[in-house]
Each structure stands twice: as structure tokens, then as C-alpha cells.
Amino acid sequence: MSDNTVIDERINSKYEAGFITDVEMQTFDPGLNENVIRKISAKKNEPEFMLEWRLDAYRQWLEMERPAWAQVNYPEIDFDAIAYYSSPKSQEDAPKSLAEVDPELLRTYEKLGIPLHEQEALAGVAVDIVFDSVSIITTFKEKLAESGVIFCSLSEAVIEHPELIKKYLGSVVPVNDNFYAALNCAVFSDGSFVYIPKGVKCPMELSTYFRINEMNTGQFERTLIIADEGSYVSYLEGCTAPSRDENQLHGAVVELVALKGAQIKYSTVQNWYPGDENGKGGIYNFVTKRGICHDDAKVSWTQVETGSAITWKYPSVVLLGDNSVGEFYSVALTRNAQQADTGTKMIHLGRNTRSTIISKGISAGKGSNSYRGLVNISPRAEGARNFTQCDSLLIGDKCSANTFPYIVSKNPSAIVEHEATTSKVSDDQLFLCQQRGIDPEKAVSMIVNGFCKSVFKELPMEFAMEAGKLLEVSLEGSVG
Amino acid sequence: MLNITNLKANVDGKEILKGLNIDVKPGEVHAIMGPNGSGKSTLSNVLAGRDKYEATAGTITFGGKDLLALEPEDRAREGIFLAFQYPVEIPGVSNLEFLKTSLECLHAYQNKPLLSAVEFLKLAREKCKLVDLHTDFLKRGVNEGFSGGEKKRNEIMQMLMLEPKLCLLDETDSGLDIDALKVVADGINTLRSPDRAFILITHYQRLLDYVQPDFVHVLSDGQIVKSGGSELALELEEKGYSWLESGTEQSANPLKV
Numbered sequence: 248m249s250d251n252t253v254i255d256e257r258i259n260s261k262y263e264a265g266f267i268t269d270v271e272m273q274t275f276d277p278g279l280n281e282n283v284i285r286k287i288s289a290k291k292n293e294p295e296f297m298l299e300w301r302l303d304a305y306r307q308w309l310e311m312e313r314p315a316w317a318q319v320n321y322p323e324i325d326f327d328a329i330a331y332y333s334s335p336k337s338q339e340d341a342p343k344s345l346a347e348v349d350p351e352l353l354r355t356y357e358k359l360g361i362p363l364h365e366q367e368a369l370a371g372v373a374v375d376i377v378f379d380s381v382s383i384i385t386t387f388k389e390k391l392a393e394s395g396v397i398f399c400s401l402s403e404a405v406i407e408h409p410e411l412i413k414k415y416l417g418s419v420v421p422v423n424d425n426f427y428a429a430l431n432c433a434v435f436s437d438g439s440f441v442y443i444p445k446g447v448k449c450p451m452e453l454s455t456y457f458r459i460n461e462m463n464t465g466q467f468e469r470t471l472i473i474a475d476e477g478s479y480v481s482y483l484e485g486c487t488a489p490s491r492d493e494n495q496l497h498g499a500v501v502e503l504v505a506l507k508g509a510q511i512k513y514s515t516v517q518n519w520y521p522g523d524e525n526g527k528g529g530i531y532n533f534v535t536k537r538g539i540c541h542d543d544a545k546v547s548w549t550q551v552e553t554g555s556a557i558t559w560k561y562p563s564v565v566l567l568g569d570n571s572v573g574e575f576y577s578v579a580l581t582r583n584a585q586q587a588d589t590g591t592k593m594i595h596l597g598r599n600t601r602s603t604i605i606s607k608g609i610s611a612g613k614g615s616n617s618y619r620g621l622v623n624i625s626p627r628a629e630g631a632r633n634f635t636q637c638d639s640l641l642i643g644d645k646c647s648a649n650t651f652p653y654i655v656s657k658n659p660s661a662i663v664e665h666e667a668t669t670s671k672v673s674d675d676q677l678f679l680c681q682q683r684g685i686d687p688e689k690a691v692s693m694i695v696n697g698f699c700k701s702v703f704k705e706l707p708m709e710f711a712m713e714a715g716k717l718l719e720v721s722l723e724g725s726v727g
Numbered sequence: 728m729l730n731i732t733n734l735k736a737n738v739d740g741k742e743i744l745k746g747l748n749i750d751v752k753p754g755e756v757h758a759i760m761g762p763n764g765s766g767k768s769t770l771s772n773v774l775a776g777r778d779k780y781e782a783t784a785g786t787i788t789f790g791g792k793d794l795l796a797l798e799p800e801d802r803a804r805e806g807i808f809l810a811f812q813y814p815v816e817i818p819g820v821s822n823l824e825f826l827k828t829s830l831e832c833l834h835a836y837q838n839k840p841l842l843s844a845v846e847f848l849k850l851a852r853e854k855c856k857l858v859d860l861h862t863d864f865l866k867r868g869v870n871e872g873f874s875g876g877e878k879k880r881n882e883i884m885q886m887l888m889l890e891p892k893l894c895l896l897d898e899t900d901s902g903l904d905i906d907a908l909k910v911v912a913d914g915i916n917t918l919r920s921p922d923r924a925f926i927l928i929t930h931y932q933r934l935l936d937y938v939q940p941d942f943v944h945v946l947s948d949g950q951i952v953k954s955g956g957s958e959l960a961l962e963l964e965e966k967g968y969s970w971l972e973s974g975t976e977q978s979a980n981p982l983k984v
Contacts, residue, residue: 674778675815679869682775682811683829683885684803684836693828697819697868 265490265520268355268460272379274333277463279326281305284433287332291402294409304422304432311426317588318617318649319557321494321531329496331434333379333461348384355458372483373398375439375455377468382437387451395444396480398453401469404440411442415473419502419539419565427559428535431467431500438468438499443478443509452707454483457499459519459530465496472502474509474544481512483707486554490520492528494556503538503546507568510545511538514706515562519554524612526584529556536560542568542597549705552579552587561619563592566600566628573602576702580695581614581646590620590651595628595661604635607699610646617649622663624656631661639669640698642691728753728924729774729794729893734785735949736766736773743769745949746785751893754921758935758960759928761946762968767928768812770946771897775809776802789893804836806892810882810899817869822881825869826851826888833889854887857917859910876907883914894918894925900934912937932964945971 275283284305288298313324335349356376373387375398382400391398397408405412422432439455459466474480486497497519505511513536522529532555538546548562564573575591593602608616622633639648650667672694680690696703696715703711729751736744743766751757761767772780774787776799787794794802817825827847834841842850855862858880870878879899886894899911915925915938927934935943935957943959944951945968952971953959 673815676817678775678777678799679811679815679817680825680829681799682803682809683825683889684800684832685828686798686800686832689828689832693820693824694817697817700819 262490264487270349270351271336272333272461273336274461275330277328277330283331293405297405301433304429307423308429308433311429313426317559319586319588321557329465330463333464334381372452372454377437377457379461379464394447394450396449397442399440401438401440415504416471419537420500420535427498427533428500431498435467435469438470441472443474443480445475446477449480452481457486468499470501472511473504474511476506477508479510483514485516487518494531496531499534501536505540505544505546507541508543512547515550517552517554521554521585522556524583532558534560536562539565540568540571543570544568545572547574549576558587558589560589561591565594567596569597570599571597575604576705577606578699578702579616580609581616582611584613586615588617588619590618592621595624595631599630600628602633605701606637607702608639608648609695610648611642614646619651621653624658624661626657628658629660633663635665637667641671730788732786735783736769737781737783743949751924753924756925756940758940758943759946760963765946766949767946768897771809771895771928804833808886808889808891808894810886810896812897814870814878814882816871818871820869821866822869823865854884858884858914875902880910883911887914892923897928900929932960935960947971
């Protein structure tokens with residue numbers, strides 16, 4: 248293969264996950280009212296308490312206003328033009344094993360490079376697959392059950408483990424937390440549920456792969472992870488969607504509960520369809536993610552955000568317990584007309600709580616990239632510490648980067664550090680690479696990868712490589 | 728190997744090189760000396776193909792090819808290496824990663840077999856030793872937090888790794904203490920061979936005490952005003968440049984500190 252073929256191929260395959268899967272779908276008509284919510288709940292055979300919870304959320308949502316403070320611009324969303332439930336017909340009878348799953352669906356994940364057959368899977372990674380509004384299959388369930396770990400779709404957990412759902416669902420992100428979270432509570436379709444028992448170190452990495460496929464649908468997934476006292480789990484999520492000219496809404500809620508001494512490591516590689524070079528199409532990614540730490544617990548968020556037309560998300564940690572630890576490592580890349588307003592909130596309530604924030608924003612093309620973060624030290628949080636580092640990297644001269652750090656400290660013993668830098672991929676750096684025989688595109692991707700290194704090293708191995716490759720593809724054509 | 732004929736070049740619209748001629752054959756070491764602002768660095772930047780350095784007239788052929796028609800990365804792949812006067816930092820990109828990427832690009836272009844990871848590492852460690860850099864440097868970011876001397880030694884280390892056909896050293900000797908200067912000179916002497924050429928751009932005679940040039944050229948106001956053997960460098964050291972610029976001999980040397 249000559250050099251040129253390689254380049255051509257790569258230019259033509261800008262968003263590799265942009266294909267559409269052709270399976271027969273059952274999709275609700277667009278529109279949102281109590282009836283639609285009842286239908287969603289009925290589809291999932293939910294117990295009465297769940298339906299009531301949804302309806303309550305819906306009524307609160309009707310009274311709420313769309314948040315307007317973020318540094319993003321988009322036209323008013325018509326919530327009645329969205330279909331709130333879509334599922335492949337073949338999922339009607341809830342397949343129990345891979346053999347029963349529609350082969351066309353399996354091929355979708357093969358194309359995306361997600362291993363589903365347990366014997367072929369990456370050693371030590373269990374996967375839950377969410378396709379539009381439903382979970383298709385969860386691998387390694389039996390093996391995990393041996394150590395008492397519950398890993399299943401949220402719909403299944405609502406039926407099988409109602410006591411855990413009643414206790415924890417909405418306990419970290421309250422129903423009325425914000426506009427999009429309330430909407431999610433009303434119409435959430437599927438997502439993953441994880442419970443790690445006391446003292447158990449989860450024997451495998453757990454992961455969920457979210458795929459939006461159907462047109463004009465919104466995906467409102469919801470994930471709940473409970474790590475009981477002294478347990479540990481590492482969880483990964485990945486996301487892709489077809490390339491379409493219409494914008495699609497993705498409004499997820501993720502709640503993490505780390506009980507005394509537990510540790511949760513949550514990693515995201517977000518690669519939703521970003522829209523074309525003129526800003527047409529792409530996913531609106533409006534997501535609420537929050538973890539709560541009890542005494543001596545730790546929640547660590549790592550995110551690599553390269554996709555979506557708009558990203559609005561602030562994975563946060565409530566440091567409720569004494570000596571608890573919150574971490575946030577983020578790489579957000581915007582190019583073309585992508586907009587990202589992302590960051591974190593570290594709420595220090597307990598004594599000697601510590602938090603670390605490392606944020607790397609990369610803007611190319613006409614991309615707009617904002618870091619927005621809150622470090623809040625309550626009067627009780629004796630000895631709290633925070634370290635924040637926000638670095639922005641600009642490629643070209645039409646992009647922008649903003650940093651909005653908010654610091655509220657109500658305890659005089661707290662130590663809060665904030666460092667920020669903005670740099671450009673300089674002509675001198677590019678020329679040094681070229682003079683050593685490296686072409687400019689490869690050079691930019693190498694420089695950007697170097698810039699992100701301190702975040703990438705927080706990702707599990709396979710994901711770190713994936714993230715590096717993703718950046719390379721996303722940056723194509725951003726030089727010159 | 729390298730032929731420059733009547734080269735004129737602009738920087739930001741200002742003519743810096745005003746008709747420069749030079750011919751370099753394989754195996755030769757040429758020293759280009761001259762006062763500040765005479766066009767020495769412009770020459771190295773034009774040869775390497777840096778943006779904003781625009782050749783307006785004349786020709787440069789390298790190995791029979793029209794050098795000015797090539798992209799900077801292709802000039803490097805053809806075998807031109809520039810040791811920078813002020814090497815930049817690339818934070819987070821390790822020297823090892825940088826060198827490996829560079830070497831792979833060169834070898835792919837030159838149809839040479841790629842080195843295995845083990846062979847590459849062994850080679851990199853060897854070269855580190857030659858320029859007296861601890862192998863820990865390989866893991867550090869490119870020039871990140873390096874001292875001036877370490878940056879220059881790192882340039883020589885890269886040159887040793889990439890084994891170019893033509894080595895351009897742009898004031899590599901400036902700001903070096905005597906030990907670092909010897910390391911740089913040793914690096915150059917190690918690479919000297921009948922099929923490789925060097926152009927040493929320098930302000931001072933110092934480096935030439937350790938690397939004996941075959942030819943010395945004096946650049947002044949964008950032209951070569953005098954060429955000679957290595958004895959010319961000594962003469963410059965003694966007399967300075969002004970006797971060449973003004974055409975009258977002067978004994979006082981403003982450059983001698």
C-alpha cells in the first residue's frame with residue numbers, strides 16, 4: 248500500500264462509527280406526555296413505584312427551565328419532535344444469550360470493534376450493550392455473580408433488585424437537580440446497573456457501550472453504580488452514533504455511590520457523531536454525572552470527549568465522608584463547529600477531603616472549548632485540599648478556549664490551588680518535527696497526545712490506546 | 728551533493744541572502760562564518776525549508792533533486808539534518824517516542840527495513856552514551872526542562888541516530904562550556920565519513936579547534952565574500968570580520984572576548 252492510499256483512506260473515514268444498522272425497529276411516535284411515560288414503563292414491565300417516580304419527575308420537569316448559562320449556542324429543542332423509545336423488534340422477547348440476539352445487531356458491534364463473544368473478548372472486560380433505548384446483552388454475568396457482583400441492565404435491576412433501586416436511584420442526582428436530569432428521570436430507557444458487595448474487588452473491568460441508531464430518537468440512558476464498603480470497581484463507557492444531518496439529543500444521568508472505604512474508577516471515551524465540518528448534525532450531549540463518597544471512599548472520573556456537536560457535562564464528586572477523595576481527569580477536543588462546556592464540581596463536605604482536577608482542552612478549527620469547574624469547601628470541611636490544573640491547547644487561529652473556575656472556600660484551613668495555561672501548537676514545534684521527517688498531521692497528533700499524557704495515563708490500557716487513536720482521527724485536516 | 732547557485736532569499740519581505748554560491752561534495756566539512764545579521768541562520772533555514780524564509784532567485788540542488796520544490800519533511804527524508812540553534816520543547820512527548828517516529832518516517836521513505844523495538848532501544852542507548860546523556864533522558868519530554876547544553880547534546884544525539892547525508896549545524900557551539908563543546912565535536916567527528924557532508928555555521932573559531940574544516944567561507948551581507956582553508960578561520964579569529972566587510976585590514980578584534 249503506497250503512502251497516498253493510506254492518507255486517502257484516512258481522510259475518507261473521518262467518523263468511522265457513522266454507519267446505520269438496518270434492523271426492524273419499534274419506535275414510539277415523537278412527542279412527550281404522561282401517556283408516553285406510562286407506555287415506556289409498561290414496555291419495561293416496571294413496578295408501580297417506578298412509574299410514580301417517573302411521573303413525579305415529569306411534572307417537575309414541566310415547571311423547570313432550560314439552563315442558559317453554558318458557553319454553547321444551539322436552537323431551541325422541540326421536545327415533542329423527539330421519539331422517546333426505540334428498540335429493535337427482535338429484542339421483544341429479551342434474548343437470554345448471544346445465540347438469540349439478532350446477528351445484524353451483533354455485526355454492528357463487530358464493526359465497532361466491541362468484542363461480545365466471551366471467549367474472544369479482551370480478557371477481563373465484561374460488556375453491557377445498549378442500542379437506542381434497550382440493553383441488548385450483558386456478557387460475563389454468571390462469572391461476575393460468582394463473586395457476588397451484579398452487572399445487568401438498569402431495566403432488569405428495577406425488577407430484580409427493587410430494594411437497591413428504591414434506596415439509591417436519584418440519591419446522588421435528585422429528580423429536580425436540573426432540567427435535563429429531570430427529563431431523564433421521566434423517560435430514561437436503559438443503561439447499566441452495578442453492585443459490588445462489601446470488600447469485593449471486582450474481578451473484571453466492567454463496561455457499557457452506548458449506541459444511538461434510530462433517527463429522531465433521543466437516548467436517555469441511566470447508569471447506577473453502587474460500591475459497597477471496602478469494594479473496588481473500574482468501569483468504562485464508550486459511545487457512538489451514525490452520521491446524520493439532524494441533531495439528536497442524548498440526555499444521560501450517571502450516579503455513583505461509594506460507601507465507606509470503596510473506590511470507583513469511571514472512564515468515558517465519548518465519540519458521539521460530532522456533526523460535519525459546517526456544524527450540521529451531531530449529538531447534543533447533555534449529561535449529568537455525579538458520585539458521592541462516604542468516609543475514606545474515592546471516586547475518580549476520567550473522560551476523553553472527542554465527539555458530539557455540543558457537550559454539556561460536569562462529572563462531579565460530593566465528598567460527604569471524612570478523608571474521601573475525588574478526582575477528575577479530562578481531555579476535551581473540539582474541532583469544526585463543535586462546542587464543549589465541560590468540567591467538574593468538587594463539593595467538600597467532610598473533613599480532610601481531597602480533590603484533584605486535571606483538565607486538558609484542545610480546540611481546532613472553529614471549535615469552542617470551555618472549562619467550567621466549581622470547588623466548594625463547606626465550613627465543616629476542616630483540612631480540605633484541592634489541586635486544579637486547566638490547560639488549553641489551540642490549533643489554528645479560528646478556535647477559542649475559555650476557563651471558568653469557581654472557587655468557594657468557607658473553611659480557613661482549606662488549601663486550594665489553581666493552575667492554568669493556554670498554549671498553541673507552535674510553528675517551531677511543527678518545524679522541528681518536519682525537519683526530523685515527520686509530516687505535519689502526524690506531528691500535531693503527537694504533540695496533542697503529549698499534551699494529554701497526564702490524563703491518558705489514568706485510563707485503562709486498552710482505552711488509553713483507543714483514545715490516542717481517536718484523537719489522531721479527530722485531528723485529521725486540522726493543520727494548514 | 729549540495730549545490731547552491733546565486734541564491735537570494737527574503738525574510739518578511741526583506742532580502743537577506745543576495746546571491747550566494749556554494750558547492751559541497753560528499754565527505755567535506757564546510758564552515759560558514761560571519762558576523763551577526765550576515766545571513767548565516769537564514770541560509771540554514773532556507774535549506775531546511777522553514778516557512779517565512781522565501782527563496783526568490785537561484786537554485787539549490789541536493790543529490791540531483793531540486794531542493795526548493797520539496798516539503799521540509801521530504802528534505803529531512805532525503806537526508807538533510809538541521810541541528811537547531813534554539814531547540815524547542817515538546818512537553819509530554821518523550822525523546823524515545825519522538826526519535827522512533829522520526830526514524831520510522833525516514834526509513835519508510837528510504838525503503839530501509841524498520842528497526843524492532845529492541846534494536847531501536849539498544850541503538851538509542853548507545854548514542855546517548857556517545858553524547859554523555861543519561862539514558863533517563865530518553866523518557867523525558869523532548870527538550871523539556873533541559874539545560875542549554877543538554878538541548879545541544881540532544882540535537883547531536885538525534886543526528887547520530889538519524890545518520891543524515893548532510894548535517895547542518897546552526898551555531899550549535901554557541902553558549903556551550905568546553906566539555907559540552909568537546910561532546911558536540913566528538914559527535915561530528917564520529918559521523919565524518921566519505922559519503923557524508925557537514926556545514927558548520929558558527930560565529931567563532933572555537934568549534935573548529937576540535938573539528939577541522941576542509942573549507943571556510945565568510946558570509947557578509949548575504950554573500951560569500953571570502954573562501955579558504957581552515958587557516959582562514961584562524962585569521963578571522965585574530966582580525967575579526969570588519970577587514971573583510973570594509974576591505975581594509977584591522978588588527979583590533981571586537982569579537983575576541
